[in-house]
Amino acid sequence: MIELQDVSKEYSNGVKALSGVSVRIKQGEFVYVVGPSGAGKSTFIKLMYREERPTNGHIFVGGFNIERLRERQIPIMRRHIGVVFQDYKLLNKLSVQENVAFALEVTEASRRTIGRRVKEILELVGLADKAHVLPQQLSGGEQQRVGIARALVNKPNVIIADEPTGNLDPENSWSILKLFERVNDRGTTVVMATHNRELVNATKKRVIAIEHGEIVRDEERGDYGYED
Amino acid sequence: MKIRTMGRLTREGCKNLFRNGWMSFAAVSAVAVTLLILGLSMILSLNVQHISSNIESQLQINAYVASNYPAKSLPALETKLKALPGVRSVKFVSKQQAMKEMKALLKQNQGIISGLGNPLPDEYVLQASNPRATPLLAKKVAGLPGIAKVQYGQSFIGKLFAVTNVVRDTAIVFVVALLIMGVFLISNTIKITIFTRRREIEIMKLVGATNSFIRGPFFVEGTMIGLVGALIPSAVLYEGYRWLVGNVTLFPPFTLLAPNDVLFEMSTILLLCGLFMGVWGSLVSVRRFLRK
Numbered sequence: 296m297i298e299l300q301d302v303s304k305e306y307s308n309g310v311k312a313l314s315g316v317s318v319r320i321k322q323g324e325f326v327y328v329v330g331p332s333g334a335g336k337s338t339f340i341k342l343m344y345r346e347e348r349p350t351n352g353h354i355f356v357g358g359f360n361i362e363r364l365r366e367r368q369i370p371i372m373r374r375h376i377g378v379v380f381q382d383y384k385l386l387n388k389l390s391v392q393e394n395v396a397f398a399l400e401v402t403e404a405s406r407r408t409i410g411r412r413v414k415e416i417l418e419l420v421g422l423a424d425k426a427h428v429l430p431q432q433l434s435g436g437e438q439q440r441v442g443i444a445r446a447l448v449n450k451p452n453v454i455i456a457d458e459p460t461g462n463l464d465p466e467n468s469w470s471i472l473k474l475f476e477r478v479n480d481r482g483t484t485v486v487m488a489t490h491n492r493e494l495v496n497a498t499k500k501r502v503i504a505i506e507h508g509e510i511v512r513d514e515e516r517g518d519y520g521y522e523d
Numbered sequence: 524m525k526i527r528t529m530g531r532l533t534r535e536g537c538k539n540l541f542r543n544g545w546m547s548f549a550a551v552s553a554v555a556v557t558l559l560i561l562g563l564s565m566i567l568s569l570n571v572q573h574i575s576s577n578i579e580s581q582l583q584i585n586a587y588v589a590s591n592y593p594a595k596s597l598p599a600l601e602t603k604l605k606a607l608p609g610v611r612s613v614k615f616v617s618k619q620q621a622m623k624e625m626k627a628l629l630k631q632n633q634g635i636i637s638g639l640g641n642p643l644p645d646e647y648v649l650q651a652s653n654p655r656a657t658p659l660l661a662k663k664v665a666g667l668p669g670i671a672k673v674q675y676g677q678s679f680i681g682k683l684f685a686v687t688n689v690v691r692d693t694a695i696v697f698v699v700a701l702l703i704m705g706v707f708l709i710s711n712t713i714k715i716t717i718f719t720r721r722r723e724i725e726i727m728k729l730v731g732a733t734n735s736f737i738r739g740p741f742f743v744e745g746t747m748i749g750l751v752g753a754l755i756p757s758a759v760l761y762e763g764y765r766w767l768v769g770n771v772t773l774f775p776p777f778t779l780l781a782p783n784d785v786l787f788e789m790s791t792i793l794l795l796c797g798l799f800m801g802v803w804g805s806l807v808s809v810r811r812f813l814r815k
Contacts, residue, residue: 373731388542401732
């Protein structure tokens, strides 16, 4: 499903973010990516949706050979991967419903399909009653639900989340995690970079720890393992 | 791209005009002000050209027939004159007619010439189809047998063309400079409006929008800004110029062009300039953020 083969990333300013990372994630897995700030977590995540290109190595995500992808294929690839961000990245001038619909509109889906899918997905994340509200009138937790709804609406096989609970209080963090677990139960792969120790320790899932640009630990039913 | 998508992008572009109300207003104003000045200077330069060509078209060549030239050959001479290349009109003025005109001119002082008989020659009055070719034509006319002398305001014509040339060139330089200035002003305004939307573009790309999908609404916005920005000055200039022509009386050759002659052409040019500025401005600026 997701495979990184000996991947390295050096930024143009000389910073080595990753060196020789190899990892394989199967369809339907739920994986936490942990590690101190600046260890390479974010780079690891960004490589998977082609926000960054690797300096060396191969990356495969859901049938796409990411580092070989042509410029024109990038949008197509992104429609098959749902990405969730720490800062939600919602379009502030569009309503909740329009934000979610946008991800379908780019695929040129019919209006009827869009209407139906958006309604379904907003019910799934529990925001059906706020469809016409603007993002800034929502709480952080609700905004992140919109972000997740948008990531899910194209029925991707993979959800990639970069610190999705980073800006949320514990209660909201838990409900976001519950949402991810429900999505994962339906067979969607979830890769989630996080700093949230309680979540990791309480849920006992696969944990990949990255330090100094290398994978230092990869265990099933793992712990967060840091004191921060 | 599907038709339905184009419809969506058009709608989105129109909505964006209102979502970014102040920015749209700034861009429309920039276009409108530039085009207003452009339109004004166009009207001005068109009229200056009109007046100078009025003056030029009054240039004429007086060709005097030799006094010993037989009267029965005059028709043949006239045919020859008419056959010269670049002649617009040939008019014959007989010596009797010239005398009559002279007397009318002198009125009470007719006595001065009363004892002289008729010293005036027969004469042809010619006009060149291109006023600037007058000296050339005069030379050809002078070369014909039977023509004694040719006059066409030799000393005055050079100065006239020098003046009208300067007026024309200045007007053209002025208009071109304005156009360039306007394009910069507008592309800057639009660049600012797009800069504030960099985040938006970034998000769209992350969600899987193709470049043309992102560009679409910006294209529509640019078009609308250009259109509205051109319609406002067109309307203002139309009413303003009509009022001016209706309320100001001038005497030939200093006449103004008829409003409809000027305004149709001008509005078309303003509209095209507006569209060009709007579309070019927004697409160029959006391209910067699409590349990465």
